[in-house]
Amino acid sequence: MKNLKSSLMGAFMLLAVTAMAQERQRNGGQQRSPEDQAKNMVERLDKQLKLSQNQKDSIYVYSLELSKKQQDIFKNTDDRKAAFEKLQPLRFSTDVKIKSFLNAEQSKSYDALQKEMLERRQQRQKSN
Numbered sequence: 001m002k003n004l005k006s007s008l009m010g011a012f013m014l015l016a017v018t019a020m021a022q023e024r025q026r027n028g029g030q031q032r033s034p035e036d037q038a039k040n041m042v043e044r045l046d047k048q049l050k051l052s053q054n055q056k057d058s059i060y061v062y063s064l065e066l067s068k069k070q071q072d073i074f075k076n077t078d079d080r081k082a083a084f085e086k087l088q089p090l091r092f093s094t095d096v097k098i099k100s101f102l103n104a105e106q107s108k109s110y111d112a113l114q115k116e117m118l119e120r121r122q123q124r125q126k127s128n
Contacts, residue, residue: 037063038060038063038066038067041059042059042060042063045059048109049106059098062098069090080125081125084121084125098110
């Protein structure tokens with residue numbers, strides 16, 4: 001009986017830890033540092049666009065700037081909708097800066113990626 005209680009308690013704790021980890025993963029963008037967010041963005045873009053080292057370094061700078069501003073907005077805004085509205089012009093200006101480092105083919109692919117990301121963001125906003 002004692003072993004059964006211990007086993008059930010262990011299983012319950014495992015489920016609780018798993019649930020917390022899944023929730024953290026769903027909200028992962030808010031948990032990562034701006035540096036990690038910028039690094040991940042550059043890595044994603046590099047996979048899709050085959051960036052040169054100079055492009056990666058330049059894009060990292062602008063991605064880091066955006067990530068820091070984004071983090072600050074979310075920390076200082078309780079209204080998520082208002083936060084997303086504040087982020088739109090920042091994202092747009094960052095996109096313009098990033099595209100300045102891309103060639104025509106990369107820029108076209110980047111536009112397609114941004115469109116996909118926007119659609120996913122809008123779907124998440126609707127579900128929240």
